[in-house]
Amino acid sequence: MRIETNNPIISPSHVYYKRCTVNLATQAMSFEDVPCGNLEDVLGGFGRSFQLLAKREIKEAYCPENPLIVNTGLLTGSPIMTGMRTYFSAYSPLKHSSQGLPAAMWSAASGKFGSKLKWTGLDEILFENCSPTPVYALISEGESGPKLELKPADHLFGMTTHEKIMTLHKHYPDAHFAAIGQAGENFRNVFMGAVALSTENQLKTGDDKCRFAGRGGMGSLMGYKNLLALVVQCRDKLVKPSPEIAAINKEIVKGGGSARFQPISQGGNGGTWASYEVMQPFFAVPENNFQPKGNDEVEKVFRENVVKTFDVASAGCYRCGIRCHNNIYRKQADGSRGGFLAKFDFEPLNLFGTNLGLHDAGMAGELIQLADNLGMDAISLGTTIAYVLDYNGRHPDKPLLNGATFGQFEQIRDLVCLTGAGKAPEIGQGSKRLSEKVGETGYAIQIKGLELPAYLPETNPGYPWAIAGGHMSMGTYLLLVRQGKTDLDYWVNAITQSGLLIVGYDMIGLCKFVGVGINHQLIVDSVKAATGLEVTADDLTAAVRRAYLLGLALERKQGYLDAEYALPSQVFSQLNPNIKLPRFVTAEFFDELKKRVWSVFEKEMPTL
């Protein structure tokens, strides 16, 4: 970015981002320095991409006019810790309104790809149209600025995400990569294709330890565009942090915000995996398609039990002192570390384990890696498979696909393979379409065409206002467990004031695991220290709010009706007596909540 002001509120047009527009059909491309129109443009990520998407009239995701926007945030590639985020935005093949129109979506991931992209001098790539043959994009640093070339990728076709990355790594040893798997290539039958981003650890060890931009099928759109991978080749441009930035980074690592994600050995709570142990006493861990059984089987995948069989190592992303994730390795006969199995986070572990009736870390790990390698979103895939298993249990005489039901590992593994291969469109096209086709929508755990993450819908009436995934775009998902509040005023405020601000992290380039609000002084100080730009907490709040409201307005533009802002109907019709949390989300409560929330948002939403 070129920054010629310190006041992006008064003079956003004095901040320029470098965009490359690529016509995949003709291979024509152009580079331009685009002046920012507002603080959302300056911050970047979906705050910028959604403004562009709002100008397009897109009736179906798989059309040449639907662009794939790959961009970064203001602090991506900066010395501020966690500044590694890359964003993929487009109209989604998966998320869609009842009118059949695709919704605008974004998905984000860490890994070193984003930093490398930023260091080439490029802030955004706009992929238009489709390539007639498989290609990958090579982005590099030329003498006079960033360069982009399209290269034949026939040799990559049919490979897993990891295989594509490692194959490209042989040719570009100093580069980082974003790649789709077979699922994205089979985009006609798989709408939940993910984009895998390479990590330093992956390239050094050869273990398949990618990061994923999974939500909304951005990998499937890449497949439609015949764009199999992105390569960013650029020397590292790490700058030594100034004393001010060093102090900020120390606060990010040692401060209270990230503590919950740090390893237990460092005084933290052990990453998102620890959610299991906090939610289980309330029987709030999703089990058998979001129906907790009220027993202790879930405890088999508690960390204390998994370490008896597997070697668990806490790890962080490139340059990050927050060791947020847990790599699981098999143990050799002598107890030493064996081969890599999977990265355990709460979402995939639950959605490929407990929620499928599998209380076995090894089985869940195998499914996680399989889905990652094929390149599918863990949340959408896991939740849609749970729907199939549930359906088959209810209809043993007329089952779907291979008739798998809860706990049947081999059959479930076959479903994952079939889906990635494009041979199970019932699953690959998501639970909304499937449940409508078979006429049983009540227990399809999705809202607005996007599957819910591993938090029970009856515990989070804020889900319907998430604009790009239930937990990462509306920060209300653990509130009931944590705070136990059930009054209407509390939830209206949680949704319309604090909860929506979580999306600010999908603009600025930092990871949500910094753990403080986007309007925290730490973020204000980070922007100033890394860029010289002076913004206030109120400026950040206002920009993030505008970006969020544009997202809501875009949903309306794509045909979403009031009735689609709803929870799965089993929340009201099939009360689960096992859940030991207040049962407050009644139909009456939710109706009143909707009125109150919309009365706040509708006054502020832009007209498109």
Place this chain on the structure above:
Amino acid sequence: MQITVKLYGSFRVDRFKEAICRYPVGATVQFVVVALGIPVAQADIVIVNDQRTSLDHVLENGDILALFPMVAGG
């Protein structure tokens, strides 16, 4: 006074799952948290006798106190 303390998640590491502990009359939840060596900021969910409460809650003899660490998704 005697308090039954139940710990969850990482709070159990090098401590216990459940124990009957003795504290001075008038002790608050925060007093117990500090006595157990738990960083105060990490005690996110506090439940006394099945009721959610806060760190400044004054405990009474025979209370059952449950402490949970802060968690988040991702």
